[in-house]
Amino acid sequence: MPLTSKALSPETWPEFARLVEKHHGIFGGCWCIAFHLTGKEERRGAAAYRGMKQKLVREGRAHAALVFDGPTAVGWCQFGPTAELPNIRSRKAYEAGLRELPDWRITCFFIDRERRGEGIATVALREAVREIGRLGGGTVEAYPEDFTGQRTSNSFLCSGTVGMFEKAGFHRDRKIAMRRWVVNRTVARSRTKREASRA
Ligand SMILES: CC(C)(COP(=O)(O)OP(=O)(O)OC[C@H]1O[C@@H](n2cnc3c(N)ncnc32)[C@H](O)[C@@H]1OP(=O)(O)O)[C@@H](O)C(=O)NCCC(=O)NCCS
Numbered sequence: 001m002p003l004t005s006k007a008l009s010p011e012t013w014p015e016f017a018r019l020v021e022k023h024h025g026i027f028g029g030c031w032c033i034a035f036h037l038t039g040k041e042e043r044r045g046a047a048a049y050r051g052m053k054q055k056l057v058r059e060g061r062a063h064a065a066l067v068f069d070g071p072t073a074v075g076w077c078q079f080g081p082t083a084e085l086p087n088i089r090s091r092k093a094y095e096a097g098l099r100e101l102p103d104w105r106i107t108c109f110f111i112d113r114e115r116r117g118e119g120i121a122t123v124a125l126r127e128a129v130r131e132i133g134r135l136g137g138g139t140v141e142a143y144p145e146d147f148t149g150q151r152t153s154n155s156f157l158c159s160g161t162v163g164m165f166e167k168a169g170f171h172r173d174r175k176i177a178m179r180r181w182v183v184n185r186t187v188a189r190s191r192t193k194r195e196a197s198r199a
Helices: 013-022 046-058 091-096 120-134 162-167 193-198
Strands: 003-007 063-069 072-081 104-111 138-142 171-175 181-187
Touching: 003 120, 013 046, 013 063, 013 072, 063 120, 072 120, 104 120, 120 138, 120 162, 120 181, 162 171, 162 181
Parallel strands: 104 138
Antiparallel strands: 003 063, 063 072, 072 104, 138 181, 171 181
């Protein structure tokens, strides 16, 4: 069945939640909340993070491109306006070399452990970029790892690989950790159907 994509929303929340629950909350109960926090909050448990994430989704303050195989969500790429995702990794090094904050960040991926190595993260990234275009476009940053020509643990790659971002039109900007890069590109606002039909 061909893969399709939908935005994370109250409508797709049940499939997102099913995939997280299948993986025991992900990363010991993160529920994909870590990048939404400032990093200064007290640690809370999986149930609290689930509730926080669902609230953000309801309020339109959590974005992700979910990839579906038929009715089943098999992975996602999280993205959002920079203020929505303040908590990036290697933040000290990032801030030391910061010139200007981007409009958008792409922070993490998660693919069903039974479906890895099939190109699903690559599809999720393409769809996240497309969704950013639909939401108005602008400058986009991500913070992937450079393991070119090497294999590593899948859990080290939650922010993706530099290679997959380069294939999606991103450029290396600067290094912020041993293998972690800031990569960026500009995404054009996509035309609405009405604008396209007028052109
Ligand atoms: C890392 C991950 C996103 C990759 O998803 P995937 O669907 O298997 O990736 P793809 O098949 O689209 O491959 C994308 C690229 O990553 C590379 N890649 C994937 N897994 C890799 C690994 N373990 N080591 C090195 N490279 C790897 C692929 O070779 C491919 O490179 P290419 O573009 O140069 O061909 C997936 O393994 C995952 O979800 N890991 C867990 C992440 C996690 O814990 N997230 C939540 C916490 S924030």
